[in-house]
Amino acid sequence: MSGIIEKKKQVVDEIADKFRASQSSVVVDYRGLDVAQVTELRKQLRDEGIDFKVYKNTMTRRAVEAAELTELNDTLVGPTAIAFGSDDVVAPARIINGFAKQNDALEIKGGVIEGKVATLEQIKELADLPNYDGMVSMLLSVLQAPIRNFAYATKAISEQKEEEQGA
DSSP: OHHHHHHHHHHHHHHHHHHHHOSEEEEEEOTTOOHHHHHHHHHHHHHTTEEEEEOOHHHHHHHHHHTTOGGGGGGOOSSOEEEEESSOSSHHHHHHHHHHHHOTTOEEEEEEETTEEEOHHHHHHHHHSOOHHHHHHHHHHHHHHHHHHHHHHHHHHHHHHHHHHHO
16 A cells, blocks of 8 residues: 555656746646547657646645645646646747647646746747747847848948939
8 A cells, every 4th residue: 555655656746846847837628639639739749848748636736735836726627737848938838829729629727937827828928929949039130130220221321422423
């Protein structure tokens, strides 16, 4: 009997460690998805380095209490799966939200963003953000804009002076 309890404690510790180590976690209800759809979702998440697991709600509740995320207990009703993203904050929310738009059966319940419980609205806002590479690209574009505008202005001035000298 103590061996079973020991295994359950290990699972609870594993879940709590994943919540602590992940940049963002998304809790979903996967009821209604068939095997092919779940396999496709798992593949998309795995390609981004996201861990997607189904745990018993009782184990997850204990792990949530250990990780001091007790506000998440309300979402732990019915079939629950959790996507843990340790590298990219945006990736779990983006992939699951995109998949949920294609498959009505997948429902986002809530999640955790950088150690704080997030609402459904916050998860969806996070999902709309570009990934890390997209954000870096946007930043570089913003940084280059003044230089580009300066170059256009100097070119316009030089063309105007050439026209004046030619006339």
